[in-house]
Each structure stands twice: as C-alpha cells, then as structure tokens.
Amino acid sequence: MVDVNELLEEAIKEIDNLQENEIFLVRDLFKGYVWNRIPLKDRLLLGTLFLNQINKTGGNIQAIEKTSSNQQRYEKICK
Template structure:
C-alpha cells in the first residue's frame, strides 16, 4: 500500500482533471475500490495533509465547508 505522501501526490495530481468550480472531497480523487483499500488511519492522515497543502499553497483549490459527516469539501477555482 502507498504511504500517505504518495497518496497526497496522487490526490494533488488528480485535481488537474477537475473542472473549474467543481466541488469535491479528497475521496472523490480516487477510484472507489482504491479509496476503500486505504486503511482508515491513512485516509485520515491524507485528509489532514491535503488540507494543509491547500492552505499553504496559493493554488486553485480552496477549502470550503465541511459535510454533515465532518468531511472537508474543496472547490477548484480559476487557475492562475
């Protein structure tokens, strides 16, 4: 299984395939069966790492609200 940093790189790369204005969760960046194979502790760590990445980078992904199940939602904005 990939480590959290490799998963983070995959998630960041996958955001390039999103359309402007699209709202998503980190789990949406992985195929369902791939996401389900990631151990829960690694999924939680990945979520934290992705949020930290988004907050530190001046990119085109913005953290928006959390879902009712406490998952962070993101939105792809206009690219720079």
C-alpha cells in the same frame, strides 16, 4: 503498505482533471476501490495533509464548508 505521501501526490495530480468551480472531497480524487483499500487512519492523515498542502500553496483549490459527516469539501476555482 500504503505510503500516505504517495497518495497525497496522486491526489494533487488528480486535481488537474477537475473542472473549474467543481466541488469535491479528497475521496473523489481516487477510484472507489482504491479509496476503500486505504486504512481509515491513513485516510484521516491524508485528509489532514491535503488540507495543509492546499492552505500552504494557495493555488486554485479552496477549502469550503464541511459535510454533515465532518468531511472537508473543496472547490477548484479559476485564478
């Protein structure tokens, strides 16, 4: 069983590996096979939790536009 809070922590840690001004989706923070094993309902919840975490902490990640498939895009900015 997948724990969404653990996945959120993994995603937050993976941000350190991104370069400045890099644009990404939450799914980009996971290896493809790991992302594909996460049930859809948990992926949706993870996306919501990630956005809330980014908005709450206000760090060096900024939410930008959504894709045509309604996925939220983010950018790592320098601060």
